Amino acid sequence: MDWSKTKTIFIMVFLVLDIFLLYQFYEKKKTNQPDYLTETTAEEQMKQERITLPEFQNEPVKESILMGNRKEFSKDDSKKFKNQELSLDDKTRLVANFKKTTTVSKDFDPNELAGFLKENIYEGQSYKFWEFDQPSNRIIYYQSYGNKTFYNNTNAKLTLRLNEKREIVAYEQTYLEDIKPMNKKQEILPANKAIVQLYNKGSLPESTKITNEDVELGYYSLLKSSSSSYLLTPTWRIKVNGKDMYVKAFDGEVIELDTEEKIQLE
16 A cells, blocks of 8 residues: 555545535525624613623624644653653543642632643643632633633643642643634624624523623634544633523524533533
């Protein structure tokens, strides 16, 4: 077997598949454009139902779809981290136990672990704090790009495990590498329009109050493009009464989480 020719064929097949999937996304985007004619009516109805929104900036924002590849870890990636014993479950998932533990404070502040991540985790500075799940003693982070979080992405996740003494004893890590834009930047749906999409779906109860802190722009997995590559689309994360909801920032589609995703977010 001529491995060089076979490798070239595989690369071309994946490239054609990626282009096809991206084309499908744009076709879907054309048919799912939000109905801007109803926005004024919807906003008036929201006021009548005492749904309050913050004042958003009206400046247009442009973003791109991203592509990233799942990293295959090697022991070389963590050679500089002396304080841990490593194991590689499937190359794309790094698991490690710390020889010397680090204690987090009772009044935990994510900023207190900034130095810890940089010194002990591969590309630790690229992860953003998500939540401290105290019942399970886990601190969860997701990878970011341009300071925007990869929401609920199991392929870009860092989980610190604590013991009953609040000591970090182990971690699990996945990582997306070679991240790059797949298209020219295009104008996205403003935050207030994304909230209207939620309202139109019946996801905003009466008297809901949304603040600036409840609205954030990040990325959500659009689809898997090949065996190790993923497309990520700009997405609004909107917190409604303590519950996270997601609206794709290009076409306004409200993301319906499946059972597995809901479990991961709980």
